[in-house]
Amino acid sequence: MSDFPPLKNDLLLRAARGEQTERAPVWVMRQAGRYLPEFRKVREDHEFFEICRTPELAKEITLQPIRRYTGLIDASIIFSDILVVPQAMGMEVLMNPGPHFPDPLNTPADIGKLTKTVDVNKELGYVFEAITVTRKALDGEVPLIGFCGAPWTLFAYMVEGGGTKTFQKSKTWLFQYPQESKDLLLRIADVCVDYLIGQVKAGAQVLQVFDSWAGELSPHHFAEFSLPSLQRISSGLRKAFADGSIPSVPLILFPKGANESLSDIAANAGYDVLGLDWCIEPDHARQLVGEKVALQGNMDPVMLYGGKDAIEREVKRVCEGFKKGGGTRGWIANLGHGITPGVDPEDLRWFFECIHKYSSAS
Ligand SMILES: Cc1c2[nH]c(c1CCC(=O)O)Cc1[nH]c(c(CCC(=O)O)c1C)Cc1[nH]c(c(CCC(=O)O)c1C)Cc1[nH]c(c(C)c1CCC(=O)O)C2
Numbered sequence: 001m002s003d004f005p006p007l008k009n010d011l012l013l014r015a016a017r018g019e020q021t022e023r024a025p026v027w028v029m030r031q032a033g034r035y036l037p038e039f040r041k042v043r044e045d046h047e048f049f050e051i052c053r054t055p056e057l058a059k060e061i062t063l064q065p066i067r068r069y070t071g072l073i074d075a076s077i078i079f080s081d082i083l084v085v086p087q088a089m090g091m092e093v094l095m096n097p098g099p100h101f102p103d104p105l106n107t108p109a110d111i112g113k114l115t116k117t118v119d120v121n122k123e124l125g126y127v128f129e130a131i132t133v134t135r136k137a138l139d140g141e142v143p144l145i146g147f148c149g150a151p152w153t154l155f156a157y158m159v160e161g162g163g164t165k166t167f168q169k170s171k172t173w174l175f176q177y178p179q180e181s182k183d184l185l186l187r188i189a190d191v192c193v194d195y196l197i198g199q200v201k202a203g204a205q206v207l208q209v210f211d212s213w214a215g216e217l218s219p220h221h222f223a224e225f226s227l228p229s230l231q232r233i234s235s236g237l238r239k240a241f242a243d244g245s246i247p248s249v250p251l252i253l254f255p256k257g258a259n260e261s262l263s264d265i266a267a268n269a270g271y272d273v274l275g276l277d278w279c280i281e282p283d284h285a286r287q288l289v290g291e292k293v294a295l296q297g298n299m300d301p302v303m304l305y306g307g308k309d310a311i312e313r314e315v316k317r318v319c320e321g322f323k324k325g326g327g328t329r330g331w332i333a334n335l336g337h338g339i340t341p342g343v344d345p346e347d348l349r350w351f352f353e354c355i356h357k358y359s360s361a362s
Contacts, residue, residue, distance in 0.1 A: 004203060005140040012075045012143055016206065016250035016273050018294050018330035024319075024359035025074035026352055027145075029254075030338030031065040032079050036345055038064050048095040049087075052080045058130035059137055066141060068345065072352035075142050075206070078131050078199075082149025082210055085191055086158050088123035090115035104161030104169075108180035114187075120194045127195075128202035135203035146204025148195055150211030150255075151188040151229035152222075155181070167216045174217075174225055185229040193236030200246040208252040208275070209233060212337075215257015215277070222261050227269060230255075234270030252296060256337060262288045278336035282318060286325030294330035295322070299351075301335040304343045308350050315354035328359055 007013075011025035033039055039061060042051065051057045061079040083093045086101070090113065094100045105111065121128070135144050149157075156170040164170070173181045196207050214226055234251055241248035254275030255265055266274060266289035276285050276297035285295055303314045322331050333355045339348065 004135050005138075007143060007205070008140045009074055009142050012206065012332060013250060015330055015332045016252070016294050018272075018291070020327065020329040020361055022361055023356055024322075024328055024331050024333040026333040026355045026359075027073055027075035027077065028335050028339050028348070028351075029077075030340075031073070031077065032061045033339060034341035035339055035343040035348070036064055036068070038068075048081070049084075049093075052084060052130075053126045055126060055130040055133050058127075059134040062130075062134045062144075063137060066138065069349060069352055070141075072349065072356065073142065075145055076134070076138060077145040077147060077208070078127070078134060078204070080127055080130070080147070082147070082154060082212075083157060084124060084127065085148060085154055085188065085195060088115070088118050088120065088195070089188070089191060091158060098163050099157060101158065101161040105159050105184075106169075108173075108177050108184075111180065111184055118191045118194070120191065120198050124195055124198065128198050131199055131202040131204055135205075143205040144203060145206045145208055145252075146196065146199030146202075147208040147210060148192045148233075150209050150214070150226065150253075151185040151192065151233075152217070152226035153211050153213045154188050155185055156213050156216070167213070171216070174221060178224075181225060182228070185225060186232055189229040189232040190236070192233050193240075196233070196237060197240050197246055200240075200249055204249065206250050206252065207237070208254060209271070211253065211255045211258070213257075214255035214261075215259070217258075219258070219260045219264075222255075222258050223264060226255075226258075227261075227265070230265075230269050230271075238270065250294075252332075254296070259285070263290075266290060266293045273330075273332060275334065276336060282321035282331075283325035286322070291330075294332065296332040296334050298334070298336040301337050301339055301343075304335075304339065304347050304351060308347065311347060311351050312354050315351065316358045319355075319358040322359075328361060331359070333359060 058079045159170040240246045250272045252273040253271035259280040273294040278300035
């Protein structure tokens, strides 16, 4: 493991441990993305996965929002995509402009086409390298978040072959081939464990698991299919923390839309922080999860199109919601999903300024 510059801003790490911070740390999902002109400029000359696979480019893009919002933003997230894991498992994934798998998993027989044993160092070493160079370049300014997709969300892409509104193919698998689905979900989870361990070894200081499609499942099926694979990931990491093979870092889970399952997730999934979407009020979420976990979120990303007054109003309202839920202890401010193209970067700056103003502990 390399020597890295000392961390100068540990707000996010403290909030993730459930501590009271002087104000809420803030970052946004997809903060290095198409709303930034400097991102679009790099994209003119480089394909999406080419950037992911080129550590210098991934580093540059990861740093773009950190440079633009110096002093306002409290975390960086490595530029990559959740779909690099299906690629590492032997699937072809294109981005044109959304994800497309030319050869998806149609039936369990197709599982045979996946790579038997995935060597993450060989397949995803480029991500580890990107993390190491980025962590050095950050010079301790803010912590660096590593991430992966949750097994259920990755499974849905691998079976559907791309985005979907109905989840018909992926959910049909759960009903028609429940055992094969569970086996595949755990197999994906095992790759995620190796991948996340590699990210921490490379310098990631926090990890986030994106279960973007958690809310597409009934609470019953979330508990049956997604939760065990999420537990497999957290327990694999906790084992590595305990035996000292990697430093212990906070684990964030973003189970988007699974609000009905929040108390079960808080009690049983094994994560330190739960990311919330905007469809639950902060005080209600706090009531459901108790004191066991920190919370992240949860403003509707669309409010960023509403102008400065609307942004200020929303931030104020959500800050009051967290305070009403028992205080801003253990709260990481974020959107309830990724920032979208077309947002004015100056409006995002205003969002950060409002969070600083309204989330202070006093
Ligand atoms: C479901 C999912 C994906 N990727 C991701 C998720 C989980 C989070 C979520 O629910 O949004 C995660 C992701 N994708 C990206 C990051 C980078 C880090 C960050 O800044 O947050 C992260 C953490 C970059 C990206 N990943 C993608 C882009 C835009 C592609 C481009 O540059 O053309 C970026 C910046 C492409 C992508 N990648 C994916 C989709 C559906 C798309 C196309 C739709 C879209 O454009 O939003 C899969």
